[in-house]
Amino acid sequence: MPEYRRILLDGAVTETVREGEELVARDGRRVKADEAHHLPPVVPSKIIAVHLNHRSRVEEFRTTLPPAPTYFHKPTSSLNAHRGAVVRPEGCKWLNYEGEVAIVIGRTCRNVSPGEAGEYIAGYTVANDFGLHDFRDTDAGSMLRVKGSDTLCPLGPGLVTGWDFRGKHLRTYVNGEVVQDGSTDEMTWDMHYLVADIARTITLYPGDVLLSGTPANSRPVRPGDLVEVEVEGLGRLANRIVTGPAAIRADVGAQPSESEEVLSTALGGDWEFRGIRPPRRG
Structure with missing residues (x-):
């Protein structure tokens, strides 16, 4: 390939x-x-990500999926690359990894069926859909700053063509230890479905990226950690976490928070039911 x-x-x-x-x-x-x-292996005009897709992630949050997928947008200014530094701003604590497969559009796509969608896909790459959950209380469900802050969308190392997404393993490592272990077979909606769903009302252009969801066990990382996402047949994407040079400005806007919603999301959805105390993060 x-x-x-x-x-x-x-x-x-x-x-x-x-x-x-x-x-x-x-x-x-x-x-x-x-x-x-x-x-980054591509230059998209937009990056669209599905909220929940992997069954293990749904079970972890003790929830159920809606009848059809829901999505959020990551601005292109969040793009990052293989070996790029992922910045956790000073004063924030809840930066989580999310290993994923990214779909890359190959030609203009609008109003296609799932059966036709594969003809519009250029290939696939590895993604890490980092989330800065300190802002989860302030974005009213849009996830704009949570998922769209600078550096929070590493893609790479390359774009692989001719890759069959079925039955592929996905693993995330933190400092060499496996922390996520999933498969594309646990996705409720496959790659072709996601493309066709979005393209019903949004024209997709060559280079556009769709993130297909993460398995269970997204957890916080801290400066100094090396986070790697490996997808069978696509390679291994590596990024180091660093501290931002300045704190979030306090003279404008909502500030980072640490509510039950923030902790529940950062620590896996059911931390309070399992008697887990929030860890002290440096």
């Missing part, structure tokens, strides 16, 4: 194809994949 990566090579944005452990530019220049400065 071909894999395409966008990198910064000799100061210029360059599209490459992976050949083993090397990335090859169209002009023949080669660079080792482990040494390349990666960029």
